[in-house]
Amino acid sequence: MNQPKRHLITSALPYANGALHLGHLAGAYLPADVYTRYLRLLGKDVVWVCGSDEHGAAITIRAKKEGISPKEIIDQYHHLNKDTFAKLGISFDYYHRTSAPLHTETAQDFFLKLYEKGGEFDEKVSKQYYDAEYDQFLADRYITGTCPKCGHEEAYGDQCENCGSDLSPLDLVNPISTLSGKKPELKETKHWYFRLDKHETWLKEWIKEGTLDGAPHHDPKKWKKHVIGQCLSWLDNGLQPRSITRDLDWGIPVPLEGAEGKVLYVWFDAPIGYISSTKQWAKENDKDWELYWKSEDTKVVNFIGKDNIVFHCIVFPAILKAYGGYQLPQNVPANQFLNFEGRKFSKSKNWGIEQH
CATH class of the missing domain: 2.170.220.10 (Methionyl-trna Synthetase; domain 2)
Structure with a gap:
């Protein structure tokens, strides 16, 4: 494994259904901010992307609760959370949103590519x-x-x-x-349904041994033990096909004839938001986004909370490999939940210390 020429850092996209709380910041943002600042001090070529996750049931449920539209909900909380990050000095290179046309185009392209390949x-x-x-x-x-x-x-x-x-x-x-x-x-x-079972063998080697297509990819000893443990628990139980579409009226439409009323599952669409965020950053800064996603000289690190482990260590890597040409993460630092009075911080359950 050679020294990377560039670094791509991602932080989990927070749902735009409420204000950020201390648990969010401690989990996926402050650690990534420290790591990114360290790389910048070393003079490294680094891009850190994030953005609002604006689809799925979490959004529509909040909209129903407040008696307004999903669009009004995401606009309200996207701007509130983006402002909170700015006030705290969280130094993203780009903060995108999954309701943006570029993201819809990118997510639908992934779906169609896998659909047209056959067997996925x-x-x-x-x-x-x-x-x-x-x-x-x-x-x-x-x-x-x-x-x-x-x-x-x-x-x-x-x-x-x-x-x-x-x-x-x-x-x-x-x-x-x-x-x-x-x-x-x-x-x-x-x-x-995405055929995760087809990807079980290489995923197990990638997680346990740090190898990909027979070559060294990363050092699994540098991954947190609970991340490896949760992944192996899933893999040992056998992966099953996973539904990647939903019957909802809010989300990215499934781009097929006869799929009216169907949208992409939010956990198919959301991680692709890292790619669309990088694309938008590159577009606005006259850069080549593919160097940060498709070059073997790039190191990708995904900062998340522990509830996102399966999506970032199993589902999203399988999607990227099935599509072809993308770099998989070399580390996925997932932090444990921050508790408050014995319960985990939760935006959807209104439990925590808000940061706005």
């Missing part, structure tokens, strides 16, 4: 939870219940934030719609 997606009709009172399928944060793995009673339909387990709504014990507060019914719907 399965198209399936299955029964999913549905709230008849609100005429809506219940994906992600629209449904809550007890985690079957750790017993946490406030797990979401896509993951348990307490133990980090990947879930589907059908895994939840005693599921309840967050819209009506009632037990949902089952109804058939069609979705596209």
